[in-house]
Amino acid sequence: MGKTIAEKILGEHAGHExxxxxxxxxxxxxxxxxxxxxxxTVRQLQAMGVEKLFDPSKCAVFLDHASPSPRLxxxxxxxFLRDFCRRTGAILxxxxxxxxxxxxxxxxxxxxxxxxxxxxxxxxTGALGAFATGMGxxxxxxxxxxxxxxxxxxxxxxxxxxxxxxxxxxxKDLMLDIIGRLRADGATYKALEFVGGAIEGLSMAGRQxxxxxxxxxxxxxxxxxxxxxxxxxxQAAGRGEKFRVIRxxxxxxxxxxxxxxxxxxxxxxxxxxxxDNVRAIEDVKDEVKVDQVFIGTSTCGRLEDxxxxxxxxxxxxxxxxxxxxxxxxxxxxxxxxxxxxxFATIMETGGVVTGPGCGACVGVHEGVLGDxxxxxxxxxxxxxxxxxxxxxxxxLVSPAAAAASAVTGRLTDPxxxx
Amino acid sequence: MIIKGRAWKFGDGISTDHIAPGRLFxxxxxxxxxxxxxxxxxxxEFASRVRPGDFVVGGRNFGQGSSREHAPIVIxxxxxGAVLAKGFARIFFxxxxxxxxxxxxLDTDPIADGDELEVDLATGVVxxxxxxxxxxxxxxxxxxxxxxxxxxxxxxxxxxGRLKLD
Numbered sequence: 001m002g003k004t005i006a007e008k009i010l011g012e013h014a015g016h017e018x019x020x021x022x023x024x025x026x027x028x029x030x031x032x033x034x035x036x037x038x039x040x041t042v043r044q045l046q047a048m049g050v051e052k053l054f055d056p057s058k059c060a061v062f063l064d065h066a067s068p069s070p071r072l073x074x075x076x077x078x079x080f081l082r083d084f085c086r087r088t089g090a091i092l093x094x095x096x097x098x099x100x101x102x103x104x105x106x107x108x109x110x111x112x113x114x115x116x117x118x119x120x121x122x123x124x125t126g127a128l129g130a131f132a133t134g135m136g137x138x139x140x141x142x143x144x145x146x147x148x149x150x151x152x153x154x155x156x157x158x159x160x161x162x163x164x165x166x167x168x169x170x171x172k173d174l175m176l177d178i179i180g181r182l183r184a185d186g187a188t189y190k191a192l193e194f195v196g197g198a199i200e201g202l203s204m205a206g207r208q209x210x211x212x213x214x215x216x217x218x219x220x221x222x223x224x225x226x227x228x229x230x231x232x233x234x235q236a237a238g239r240g241e242k243f244r245v246i247r248x249x250x251x252x253x254x255x256x257x258x259x260x261x262x263x264x265x266x267x268x269x270x271x272x273x274x275x276d277n278v279r280a281i282e283d284v285k286d287e288v289k290v291d292q293v294f295i296g297t298s299t300c301g302r303l304e305d306x307x308x309x310x311x312x313x314x315x316x317x318x319x320x321x322x323x324x325x326x327x328x329x330x331x332x333x334x335x336x337x338x339x340x341x342x343f344a345t346i347m348e349t350g351g352v353v354t355g356p357g358c359g360a361c362v363g364v365h366e367g368v369l370g371d372x373x374x375x376x377x378x379x380x381x382x383x384x385x386x387x388x389x390x391x392x393x394x395x396l397v398s399p400a401a402a403a404a405s406a407v408t409g410r411l412t413d414p415x416x417x418x
Numbered sequence: 419m420i421i422k423g424r425a426w427k428f429g430d431g432i433s434t435d436h437i438a439p440g441r442l443f444x445x446x447x448x449x450x451x452x453x454x455x456x457x458x459x460x461x462x463e464f465a466s467r468v469r470p471g472d473f474v475v476g477g478r479n480f481g482q483g484s485s486r487e488h489a490p491i492v493i494x495x496x497x498x499g500a501v502l503a504k505g506f507a508r509i510f511f512x513x514x515x516x517x518x519x520x521x522x523x524l525d526t527d528p529i530a531d532g533d534e535l536e537v538d539l540a541t542g543v544v545x546x547x548x549x550x551x552x553x554x555x556x557x558x559x560x561x562x563x564x565x566x567x568x569x570x571x572x573x574x575x576x577x578x579g580r581l582k583l584d
Contacts, residue, residue: 023583025583025584036443036446037486039446040446040487044571047572047576048572048575048576049576050575065443066443066444071444073444073447073448074444076447077447080447117485119484119485120483120484120509122485134485134509135485135509135513136485136509136512136513136516136517137487138487138513138516138517138570138571138572139512139516139571141572142571142575142581145575148581149581150581150583184482185478185479185482185505188479188505188507215509218482218507218508220508274431363435363439363443364440364441364443368441381433381483383433383435383436383482383483384459385435385441385459386433386435386440387440388441390439390459
């Protein structure tokens with residue numbers, strides 16, 4: 001019987017063949033924590049009596065969630081993590097460098113790697129053809145210490161995405177459609193393989209949007225098979241030699257095969273307070289009045305996402321009473337968007353561009369919502385309380401729909417503008 | 419080990435934002451304080467009224483969302499005996515094993531808020547003393563049973579010096 005991509009990568013890292021359903025201890029190529037999960041990882045390492053990391057060049061600490069720190073408690077957490085990195089030699093990604101997953105894609109993760117991180121959206125780098133998955137702080141403490149973790153080898157859902165993206169329709173819309181169909185727990189413990197013409201035509205930014213939200217249907221990982229686009233991305237990042245092809249065997253066993261016709265896909269939205277509460281925007285008949293628009297995050301915080309938004313915003317003004325926050329995913333995204341004028345457009349329109357990081361998405365700072373307020377966001381989660389206020393309402397859309405909504409002041413189908 | 423307590427009933431899709439919300443991000447290094455807000459956005463009275471041995475009873479996809487291990491830890495710090503649900507999000511479930519919070523899967527529809535429950539952790543049988551029923555739950559995979567038997571993942575590493583699951 002042939003192998004899925006997940007079975008191939010985990011088999012290589014276990015040192016023996018594996019099949020879905022088996023358990024295996026696997027080697028880890030890159031592992032990381034962020035400032036919300038890292039302090040507990042460090043305390044668990046201390047509790048285990050571990051002082052040396054298996055390979056400090058493969059262990060990273062990202063200060064991205066509360067970045068720069070808005071409170072003294074978090075400043076002390078940052079201090080604690082900086083001390084840890086100094087002591088152990090772990091990579092420290094300072095305030096201003098950006099979101100762990102975005103930076104990991106830009107600088108660290110390669111096709112065929114096993115990546116584990118203490119953040120649920122670690123699955124983002126599945127876009128490069130890695131087996132990347134999120135875990136808790138103690139599991140990552142073990143990975144930091146031994147360069148190993150245990151895995152249940154997942155069954156795979158093959159998601160065949162055919163056709164072409166129409167005007168105003170993006171990877172985010174496809175992923176919302178997939179989650180709406182599979183449901184929030186429909187792929188729990190499973191691997192997703194994204195294949196088909198629509199995926200082959202997607203940029204690395206779009207692929208990261210898909211892989212990032214794999215966890216929102218419960219999946220352990222969402223993998224895009226590496227191809228020419230992956231090779232070019234790695235080359236531009238100075239890691240061209242790390243490119244390799246990993247494909248599923250033609251006779252690989254899939255638990256489910258689902259087909260998505262991208263030709264007929266429309267701009268989508270996830271309504272509060274669940275990510276699988278998905279509709280086409282044009283089917284939402286009640287007017288949704290907007291207070292805040294947020295563009296960024298590990299889902300849609302790459303240059304291309306801001307360029308899409310800026311194209312719609314250019315020459316227009318924000319609707320009265322609407323504020324727009326743009327948070328670049330990384331230092332590189334910020335610099336590139338400064339160089340090509342993207343962030344100038346957002347500022348000229350009346351928006352604000354914050355420093356790189358997770359920003360408003362996690363409810364810590366830089367865009368906490370008021371009671372009863374509505375936020376149209378490009379992020380991945382709209383759970384009650386997600387943006388720091390349990391009495392607020394979050395709608396998840398593409399960067400295009402977010403920009404269009406900022407201009408009209410209501411939830412808007414971006415095809416009106418493109 | 420047998421645990422006895424009352425059921426605290428919650429709906430489907432209880433997320434880690436309900437359990438340990440992002441607005442209290444700054445309390446993650448002060449877990450006893452964070453525990454005072456456990457599940458606050460789902461049932462504000464929970465943390466102040468829960469008694470040791472009580473059960474959190476959820477629906478589908480309990481613990482969905484973030485990887486924050488602080489979520490099962492604060493439930494445990496509240497004295498909760500076990501979490502019962504129709505299903506758990508993957509990372510939350512794995513975190514429960516690592517921190518030693520029992521998480522059992524069963525149809526929770528027949529359990530009403532306030533029902534007296536008795537859970538036998540050795541056999542996985544959930545008795546509803548109010549309704550007079552007994553329901554078996556599926557056993558954990560051996561890997562997880564090893565970790566639980568050692569007292570959680572930290573104790574497992576201290577005992578074996580590495581991951582030893584075979």
